[in-house]
Amino acid sequence: MYLVGFLCAWILVKREIKRQLVTPERVNLELAHLESLMAYLIIGVILGGRIGYCLFYNLDYFLEHPLEIFATWHGGMSFHGGAIGAIAAGLIFCKRYKESFFKWADRFVWPAPIGLGLGRIANFINGELFGRPSDVPWAMIFPGGGPIPRHPSQLYEALLEGPILFLLLSLLKGKDRYPGGLFSLFLIIYGFLRFFAEFFREPDPQLGFILFGWMTMGQILSLCMICVGIILFLITQKPRTQRI
Incomplete structure (x- = not known):
């Protein structure tokens, strides 16, 4: 699913570059940058997703078993960590090649939902990250969730x-x-959608509810994401002379 998501992003961003730019020289330069940036983003997403999971969701365990950090086949990836990793990779790339970070960020967040949606389907196929107990007609029994029907x-x-x-x-x-x-806007909208979806998702057993007896780690991270998105929107949508 990761590979398909990255491939779809590459195809759509490539098409946007060809559509937006006029001169062949500039198109070729941007396409060359796209190839390099994809490598940065793949590394950033994978490293960020794994490190984010270790830090946000199971820090005590990984402090006691540091070698398990590298055991990615045992599972454990964080979207919020992956997003931070992708942003960090994008910043490094843009600084190195003197490119506009926000220009490339706008290009890549548009196809990002394809990979995100496919990733959730993979979670469903794997029977992981299942929902809370429910009696709705479409509730399901998951192998790792016991005999109780769940969302x-x-x-x-x-x-x-x-x-x-x-x-x-x-x-x-x-x-x-x-x-x-x-x-x-991607940060804001995703944050709200994820915050809402967390009400149906079973909290991570090693964490449970973090705040107020109902808020999960995913919701806390999503609130942070929303706040960052609002601040960035207010800053980026001002004329350059009025920015802080």
Whole structure:
């Protein structure tokens, strides 16, 4: 699913570059940058996702078993960690090649929901990250969730983070006045969708509820994501002379 998501992003961003740019020289330069940036992002997403999971969801365990950090076949990836890793990789790339971070960020967040939706379908296939107990007619029994019927929350998240997020971003694409607008809106909208979906998802057993007896780690991280997105939107959508 990771590979398919990256491939779809590469195809759509490549098409956007060819559509937006006029001169063949500039198109060729941007396409060369795209090839390099993809390598940065793949590394950033994988490293960030794994490190984020270790830090946010199971720090005590990995402090006691540090070699397990490298045992990715045992599972454990964090979207929020992967997002931080991708942002860090993008910043490093743009600094090295003197490119605009927000220009490339806007390009890549638009196809990002394809990979996110596919990732949730993979969670469903694996029977992992299942939902809370439920008596709705479509509740399911998951191998790792005991004999209790549960929400298929992976499918809820696949719908929210995939087609719905993609549709919203497609409608907003090109509406921002300055670079960074779509990237900021992605952070805000994804944060809200993930916060809502977490109400149906079983909290991680090693953490449970973190705040107020109902808020999960995913919701806390999503709130942080929303706040960062709002701040970035307010900053990026001001004329350059008025920015802080």
